[in-house]
Amino acid sequence: MAVYLSDSEVIASMSQENSAGAAGGSQPAASASQTGYVTGADIGGTSLRLALADMDGRILDKWKVSTAGIRDPLVVVDLMHEGIEQLFQKNSLSRSLLRAVAAGAPGVTDVDAGVVIATSYLMGWRDVPFRSLLEDRLGVPAAVENDVNTAAIAESKIGVGRGVRDFVFLAVGTGVGAGLVLNGRLFQGMGWSAGEIGYLLVPGTSVEPVETGEPGALESIVGGEGIKAQWKHLWRKELTSLPEDLVATQIFDCAVEGDALAQMVLRKSAETLAYAIYNIAVLLNCPLFVLGGSVGMHPAFWELTKEILAQRDKRVQPALLRSTLGPDAQVQGAIHLALETAATRRL
């Protein structure tokens, strides 16, 4: 069952950004004069985040709940329903003013059909018609999109990708994913799985054939879980005074503080990510990469990846920026989608 987090657990940065709002955001179609509100959602394996916004995309309030252990899509829909009710009540707004909702889901998503095709083993969704479930429960038009893609939308509209025709948003958290913005639009691929870069092969990754459900070659070195596993694998009492159980960002912190083993793990991850970025930059002639996700946002990881990238090839020098939206990117992108949905979709 869901464990409700106290308000204080809602990330501080969120409320800061609340007051700033979606500054300068070029939100779509729906006009400022329209009365109404939308809700954007970010469905994660550990938490569900909601944000209530006006028709200009300005965030009025946020809500968050743990999703640990939850697999049933109907329970997620119930939680979204509950969160939306609370957000409207708390802000003394009539729930009838909800115009649309949109959700970022942690898996391959058919946006046209509104179906989450597959998520990782954590949630285990297969062909979940999440848009219909939301519309049935909430009575308003809904949209669903891959969560890394919703973040890429936000970066494109109000983040560092704003106004850049082609760029790639890289989410490095537990795993690794990319959102591709090409010709100013999301490129999702014919099977909606473009950007699933956890499986890329670069020098230093395993070339073993991939079994379904296993982490990909790149992900095993660059993703949070992979970095943790690498650390465990290399850890010896003789090599470090640090504990065997550390998470990726702790390992990176220790690298900065001078631990040689942690530095080795950091370098391997940064080098592998730099190779992947280089490859994407070569293939797509892409000038900008935006790093997000809890691991991707780590300054040391970002700095070292940039440094390795800069040394590779004078002709291929994409900019590598950190997201300025941080953990809010997904929900911001979902708000944008919800506004678009309000303007274009009728039930």
Added chain:
Amino acid sequence: MAVYLSDSEVIASMSQENSAGAAGGSQPAASASQTGYVTGADIGGTSLRLALADMDGRILDKWKVSTAGIRDPLVVVDLMHEGIEQLFQKNSLSRSLLRAVAAGAPGVTDVDAGVVIATSYLMGWRDVPFRSLLEDRLGVPAAVENDVNTAAIAESKIGVGRGVRDFVFLAVGTGVGAGLVLNGRLFQGMGWSAGEIGYLLVPGTSVEPVETGEPGALESIVGGEGIKAQWKHLWRKELTSLPEDLVATQIFDCAVEGDALAQMVLRKSAETLAYAIYNIAVLLNCPLFVLGGSVGMHPAFWELTKEILAQRDKRVQPALLRSTLGPDAQVQGAIHLALETAATRRL
């Protein structure tokens, strides 16, 4: 100076395809009822090929000349002029019926500006305003595009990529290049160098920083020159009865005939290409790859690459087809561009 090839040296398959014409080709804009003709050109480091076509894209005749040793863009323009005059005369057509020309150039090309930004050392072009040069000399609207991209256009219009929204054309000849068709359109990248995949890094390629002018990491293993160099590098009298000097397709032929060293070189090249295709398929969720170029068309190379690709990952299984247009793809794509140019561009 140019060495004119005899008619018999014009590849036999060309005349075969002449009679078939651009079968079922969905050529653009320009209407069948329009009187006039266009010329498509393929500018290569060893030859310049021209084709004369009617406004339905049907090829009436072809012309070819050696470009060995030619570096001056003005000489290439002169050769094109001469070839066009000959094609019109030979077919008893008034040269005033030429409506447009288009050329595929062996380098990074700014299509909007009509400028060839850079070619390989063979021709050494830098920022050549080739469209203007052609228009000044020929007096008709012209277009210029990267040659691998013109081939991708042809595959998309009349080849095996016909009707496929997203696919990648892979040209493996002396070097390696790709033409990306995404959302049914060429994707050239913000600096017009998308698809320059000779520089990709995959397991087994060098990770040494790239010096300008040197072949890329992937190219060194997968391209014709790279394969030749590999063979030379590995060659020992004790290891093979074959000569030290062989070209890529000969090495592949010898692999088929059972030479162990040749088989080793073939496997390394096929494996490396398979990794690159896998990466592109993962990133873009791309379902189709079309192999072209003299090396890419070799059946043994194609078969082994397919086999290695099939073993990698059950979920990522793009089709790998050989081009059916062969060495005609570039010129066919140029004809398509010329027709588009005739319909849209005025001098």
